[in-house]
Amino acid sequence: MNIPSANILTFHRKGKAMDRIDSSLVALRRILRATDLFGRELAQSAGLTAVQFRVLQLVAEKGDATATTIAQRMRVSQATVTSLVDKLVAKGVVVREKSQTDRRQTNICITDKGRETIADAPDALQQRYVREFQSLADWEQAMIVAALERVATMLDAEDLDASPVLDARDIRSGT
Amino acid sequence: MNIPSANILTFHRKGKAMDRIDSSLVALRRILRATDLFGRELAQSAGLTAVQFRVLQLVAEKGDATATTIAQRMRVSQATVTSLVDKLVAKGVVVREKSQTDRRQTNICITDKGRETIADAPDALQQRYVREFQSLADWEQAMIVAALERVATMLDAEDLDASPVLDARDIRSGT
DNA sequence: GGGTTTTATTTCAAGTATCAAAGCATTTTT
DNA sequence: AAAAATGCTTTGATACTTGAAATAAAACCC
Numbered sequence A, B: 001m002n003i004p005s006a007n008i009l010t011f012h013r014k015g016k017a018m019d020r021i022d023s024s025l026v027a028l029r030r031i032l033r034a035t036d037l038f039g040r041e042l043a044q045s046a047g048l049t050a051v052q053f054r055v056l057q058l059v060a061e062k063g064d065a066t067a068t069t070i071a072q073r074m075r076v077s078q079a080t081v082t083s084l085v086d087k088l089v090a091k092g093v094v095v096r097e098k099s100q101t102d103r104r105q106t107n108i109c110i111t112d113k114g115r116e117t118i119a120d121a122p123d124a125l126q127q128r129y130v131r132e133f134q135s136l137a138d139w140e141q142a143m144i145v146a147a148l149e150r151v152a153t154m155l156d157a158e159d160l161d162a163s164p165v166l167d168a169r170d171i172r173s174g175t
Numbered sequence C: 001g002g003g004t005t006t007t008a009t010t011t012c013a014a015g016t017a018t019c020a021a022a023g024c025a026t027t028t029t030t
Numbered sequence D: 001a002a003a004a005a006t007g008c009t010t011t012g013a014t015a016c017t018t019g020a021a022a023t024a025a026a027a028c029c030c
Helices: A020-045 A050-062 A067-074 A078-090 A112-120 A124-134 A138-156 A168-172 B020-045 B050-062 B067-074 B078-090 B112-120 B124-134 B138-156 B168-172
Strands: A064-066 A094-098 A106-110 B064-066 B094-098 B106-110
Touching (some): A020 A050, A020 A124, A020 B020, A020 B124, A020 B138, A050 A078, A064 A067, A067 A078, A067 A106, A078 A094, A138 B020, B050 B067, B064 B067, B067 B078, B078 B094
Antiparallel strands (some): B064 B106, B094 B106
16 A cells, blocks of 8 residues: 555645745655655565565564564564565575574575566666766755654654664554 | 554664764654554544555545555555555545546545545644644744755655656656 | 463465456447 | 436455464573
């Protein structure tokens, strides 16, 4: 989590003044680093680990989720999700409920305590981002949105899992 | 750490069309997600874990590094770095060498095999980014650099460790 | 229906990651 | 030189991760 996670963007060309590629990669690394660091703090302040917190966030999005869905979205194995959910159940932030429609499935449902946990977590990073973003001039906001979306498209182009979680399984089955 | 790392940016306001804050957060999440996912693949293709690969990258930057430096830059404990370096030594991509000037220090030096490992790792993500970035119009490149740097500054403002590793210890001792 | 295959999840075993605390060796300070 | 600080490793404990095997339920086929 690893998150602690991956900071894979590096730049190797040296010698002359930094060009735009390098500058943009450096900025990306700063963004990655800041979010990684803050993410760990955020989780800790909620009494969870970073990975546990991410699972909780995914469950919170819709109120419940299946292990498979979570595993696919986090790109970890089902077994991993099971053990993470074990921890979250032990902490009382989610509960397991057998699906009525298909009793093979287990719905992982967020509890009130889970909702509180997320609500109470002081996401300093996001708060600061929102605050500063809103203080920007209109044109600057627009520029940032355009640029971020451009970069996001460049980076996750053929990796479709970032889109709504509908056909993730179908896509993966191709591998 | 996996590195598995933190995807902490969430958005909760719903109901109406997405505003700019939401759009920018979604884009950021896509960026985070893509880099995280690709980072793991990249490391795996090199026969390492994501965290191990990051250590190797840091060592590769200057050819060698001390455990303390790596620990500070990755924000993990020295003990963690020790065990990670153990793995890298076992794989033959780095070696430990006692510093001549201060024999308490251990320089972690990259080997030829280590250099190869990094060179051979097909960083598909970065390659695509570089390729696409270079194909952009001049004004667009400039816009992206400006926007990314703006966002990076918003996110890592008081977190100074992204800058040269000088006083990270002093900052941390405050906690 | 009864048998086979597929799907969803959990359990188990083994390896990796992480850190606090304790230990060692080497400077630096007094 | 004694004491304090520094750099690193070891140890013990917890968490994360996965592949493989096990369990259970649904879907498919004849």
